[in-house]
Amino acid sequence: MQDVMWLVRHTLKKTFSNKKNILLYFGTPLIGIIISLFVYSGSNEKNVHIGVVNNDPHYITNDTIHFIKGLEHLSVTNIKKSEIDDQITSGKLDCVLVFHQGFSKSVEQGRPGHLQIVSIHGAEITGFVKSYLYHYINNISALGKIANGDERTFWQMYERYQQSPFRTSVHPLKDTSKNIGMTYQTIGYLLMIMLFSAGSLAEMIVREKENRTYFRLLSAPINGNKYILSNIIVNMIVMTGQIMITLVMMDQVFHIKTNIAFWQMAAILMLFSLVAIGIAFITVAFANSSASAGAMQNLIVVPTCMLSGCFWPADIMPTFVQKIANFLPQRWALDALLKLQQGHSFGSLYLNLLIILAFALIFFLVSAYKFGRNNNVNNFV
Amino acid sequence: MNILEIKNVTKKFGDFIAVDNMSLTVAEGEIFGFLGTNGAGKSTTINMIAGLLRANAGEIKILGKNISKHSHFAKKNIGIVPQDIAIYEDLTAYENVKFFAGLYGLRGSQLHERVEEALKFVGLSDKHKSYPKGFSGGMKRRLNIACAIAHRPKLIIMDEPTVGIDPQSRNYILNSVKKLNEMGCTIIYTSHYMEEVEEICSRIAIIDHGKIIAEGTKEQLKAIITNTKDVWIEIKPMETIDLNKIQSISGVKAVQMEENLIKVSSDISVNNLNTIIQCLINDKVEIRSLKEQSPNLETVFLTLTGRSLRDH
Numbered sequence: 001m002q003d004v005m006w007l008v009r010h011t012l013k014k015t016f017s018n019k020k021n022i023l024l025y026f027g028t029p030l031i032g033i034i035i036s037l038f039v040y041s042g043s044n045e046k047n048v049h050i051g052v053v054n055n056d057p058h059y060i061t062n063d064t065i066h067f068i069k070g071l072e073h074l075s076v077t078n079i080k081k082s083e084i085d086d087q088i089t090s091g092k093l094d095c096v097l098v099f100h101q102g103f104s105k106s107v108e109q110g111r112p113g114h115l116q117i118v119s120i121h122g123a124e125i126t127g128f129v130k131s132y133l134y135h136y137i138n139n140i141s142a143l144g145k146i147a148n149g150d151e152r153t154f155w156q157m158y159e160r161y162q163q164s165p166f167r168t169s170v171h172p173l174k175d176t177s178k179n180i181g182m183t184y185q186t187i188g189y190l191l192m193i194m195l196f197s198a199g200s201l202a203e204m205i206v207r208e209k210e211n212r213t214y215f216r217l218l219s220a221p222i223n224g225n226k227y228i229l230s231n232i233i234v235n236m237i238v239m240t241g242q243i244m245i246t247l248v249m250m251d252q253v254f255h256i257k258t259n260i261a262f263w264q265m266a267a268i269l270m271l272f273s274l275v276a277i278g279i280a281f282i283t284v285a286f287a288n289s290s291a292s293a294g295a296m297q298n299l300i301v302v303p304t305c306m307l308s309g310c311f312w313p314a315d316i317m318p319t320f321v322q323k324i325a326n327f328l329p330q331r332w333a334l335d336a337l338l339k340l341q342q343g344h345s346f347g348s349l350y351l352n353l354l355i356i357l358a359f360a361l362i363f364f365l366v367s368a369y370k371f372g373r374n375n376n377v378n379n380f381v
Numbered sequence: 382m383n384i385l386e387i388k389n390v391t392k393k394f395g396d397f398i399a400v401d402n403m404s405l406t407v408a409e410g411e412i413f414g415f416l417g418t419n420g421a422g423k424s425t426t427i428n429m430i431a432g433l434l435r436a437n438a439g440e441i442k443i444l445g446k447n448i449s450k451h452s453h454f455a456k457k458n459i460g461i462v463p464q465d466i467a468i469y470e471d472l473t474a475y476e477n478v479k480f481f482a483g484l485y486g487l488r489g490s491q492l493h494e495r496v497e498e499a500l501k502f503v504g505l506s507d508k509h510k511s512y513p514k515g516f517s518g519g520m521k522r523r524l525n526i527a528c529a530i531a532h533r534p535k536l537i538i539m540d541e542p543t544v545g546i547d548p549q550s551r552n553y554i555l556n557s558v559k560k561l562n563e564m565g566c567t568i569i570y571t572s573h574y575m576e577e578v579e580e581i582c583s584r585i586a587i588i589d590h591g592k593i594i595a596e597g598t599k600e601q602l603k604a605i606i607t608n609t610k611d612v613w614i615e616i617k618p619m620e621t622i623d624l625n626k627i628q629s630i631s632g633v634k635a636v637q638m639e640e641n642l643i644k645v646s647s648d649i650s651v652n653n654l655n656t657i658i659q660c661l662i663n664d665k666v667e668i669r670s671l672k673e674q675s676p677n678l679e680t681v682f683l684t685l686t687g688r689s690l691r692d693h
């Protein structure tokens with residue numbers, strides 16, 4: 001392993017002793033943020049209209065409705081159960097929350113239920129309402145669990161919770177739709193940059209063969225696998241840097257609220273970096289020169305990024321394009337992020353994660369097979 | 382102890398046999414010369430010893446250990462100076478040597494000392510902060526050597542280390558080879574230049590079409606051709622002559638043209654000088670001088686292979 005780290009250090013030093021490369025690898029991801037700032041600057045925000053049916057008159061239910069009303073960019077009206085269909089189909093309301101009888105009881109007992117959300121919009125509307133609402137309800141039902149059926153204890157804790165200042169942490173909902181768009185745009189662009197970065201880092205393998213240093217490397221006590229491993233590690237280091245820089249800049253400098261936990265976003269992007277390495281290795285394995293590897297990467301990266309919706313939302317594209325996009329790894333990474341923004345739990349995304357992992361695995365296997373064949377005919381000498 | 386043993390090794394590229402059932406041993410402390418024309422199979426053999434190519438048949442041992450079973454051990458004890466210069470243009474001379482030496486596990490102050498030592502050895506100490514981009518061909522060749530010796534290998538294999546360089550660099554390299562040998566390194570030296578091999582090598586193998594056709598000390602090789610005499614005929618420059626005509630004269634074993642010098646090797650027992658001269662006169666070739674020559678390695682090579690060592 002020590003020799004692998006020696007190779008890693010060497011490659012990093014060699015790459016980044018050229019200051020231009022620092023800018024190229026770590027500056028370009030920021031361009032994505034800047035572009036998204038332009039695209040979304042001044043776009044007006046849309047109010048979400050919510051109807052509430054309260055069949056459970058109780059202080060917990062009332063406070064919950066009060067909480068929703070307190071969220072910005074939401075307008076809340078009380079309606080009757082019989083009006084739901086009409087209001088929703090006519091488009092007057094985007095969604096309706098129905099608090100059935102027993103809601104407050106269930107929350108108090110720590111097993112929240114008896115709540116229904118009706119909408120004809122996709123999750124892009126209900127997602128936020130849901131995520132904030134569930135967060136609120138879960139907190140209260142947690143109190144219920146602690147109180148363990150003792151109504152007095154529950155009430156005392158509940159009172160305190162209602163007055164606690166950190167309850168106001170709901171305000172970030174402001175600007176959400178704009179923020180979501182900006183996040184999508186930035187990450188879509190980042191995926192492309194990651195693909196290109198992995199491509200040019202992997203291209204070093206071909207260049208090393210071209211200038212014969214690969215010959216020397218392999219005549220030292222290093223084998224081809226260790227060399228490839230070192231390239232993978234360098235790739236991971238650079239892409240982790242890109243991900244971190246992008247996420248931190250989005251959050252700290254540009255204050256774009258992604259609505260996704262930092263580590264979840266990072267995890268998905270890191271998973272995607274494996275795909276990027278896989279694709280890069282395929283181009284390197286099939287190309288017979290660094291120039292042709294570069295050309296192949298251009299041919300693959302830009303069109304697939306366009307098809308999979310890295311530059312614009314996938315659902316504005318024709319359905320057959322969307323179907324094609326299902327065969328592209330970028331689509332699944334972006335889809336996972338969208339779902340997280342809509343309030344899906346990280347665990348529920350296992351299908352997306354598995355598919356991304358499968359893409360990476362297939363790419364690795366194909367390139368390993370091809371690398372192996374190349375070495376059989378001794379192309380490297 | 383034999384530092385290198387090659388036993389019945391064959392390497393094929395497709396149907397083409399580049400190395401044909403070759404066997405060879407090199408003892409510790411030798412400077413072993415590897416002579417052969419272009420495409421004879423020298424580099425292929427070296428690449429197999431270096432573990433870069435796998436032989437189709439046969440066995441190679443370094444210090445008694447099979448290289449495919451003990452590849453780490455073998456590689457640590459070998460330093461390869463590749464025929465094609467293999468250095469990083471965007472790293473300084475020092476960084477180049479340091480990187481490659483580090484692959485052999487050297488670190489810290491020991492690494493630093495060895496790198497300086499290697500650079501000093503090839504006469505590049507004053508250039509250690511320079512980039513090879515600005516180096517002359519000879520300096521690049523010397524850096525190419527430094528990269529192979531910093532880890533102090535027991536066996537150094539040099540694949541045409543003096544190709545296309547100035548005489549000064551060449552002398553420097555030849556002297557370093559001798560010095561390395563005096564310090565205890567065994568050296569395998571490949572070259573097209575007969576004079577170099579004759580000057581520094583203690584033993585020589587002549588390889589042709591992937592086979593070793595003769596092997597031994599200079600004296601042993603020359604003894605192969607004690608029944609040969611050489612005549613060098615100097616003619617007027619720019620004359621064209623038909624060497625085949627001379628080749629077909631009875632007793633002629635080999636004939637070769639070098640600028641305006643015709644070198645004819647003949648059987649010592651045949652007196653054919655008259656016929657040769659007659660042949661040239663018939664072709665209206667102007668003869669300037671005539672000299673009898675004692676045979677050298679060039680003659681050996683020519684007689685054995687029927688070809689000149691350097692066909693370029």
Ligand SMILES: Nc1ncnc2c1ncn2[C@@H]1O[C@H](COP(=O)(O)OP(=O)(O)OP(=O)(O)O)[C@@H](O)[C@H]1O
Binds near residue numbers: 377425
């Ligand atoms: N990877 C390869 N694939 C196919 N043929 C090869 C390969 N490498 C070498 N050869 C062939 O094998 C033969 C021996 O080549 P090799 O490089 O060993 O010769 P050499 O003695 O080193 O010649 P030179 O003096 O030109 O360096 C040549 O005919 C060459 O074309």
Ligand SMILES: [Mg+2]
Binds near residue numbers: 423
């Ligand atoms: Mg060669």
